[in-house]
Amino acid sequence: MNINKYAEVLRGNLKLNGLELYEAIVQNREIGDKCELHNFDISLKQGKTISEKWQCSNCGTVVDYREKRMYELGLNHGRTK
Numbered sequence: 840m841n842i843n844k845y846a847e848v849l850r851g852n853l854k855l856n857g858l859e860l861y862e863a864i865v866q867n868r869e870i871g872d873k874c875e876l877h878n879f880d881i882s883l884k885q886g887k888t889i890s891e892k893w894q895c896s897n898c899g900t901v902v903d904y905r906e907k908r909m910y911e912l913g914l915n916h917g918r919t920k
């Protein structure tokens with residue numbers, strides 16, 4: 840798994856200033872774009888809201904609950920139609 844600074848911020852292991860946080864979020868997206876198949880099975884922050892965060896065990900990218908749900912729905916729909 841790639842080292843993802845955004846995930847470390849969410850775990851409370853890393854503090855970043857505003858620009859550094861922006862760069863970490865961009866890095867997070869770039870990591871996710873290269874993944875062949877996400878598997879969002881690592882919960883970083885619970886809540887069933889936009890604040891809930893999940894990490895892909897394949898690539899390390901982090902998404903919120905809505906992104907995870909839409910990705911998984913898309914996979915399911917793609918498999919059945």
Ligand SMILES: [Zn+2]
Nearest residue numbers: 874877895898
């Ligand atoms: Zn992934």
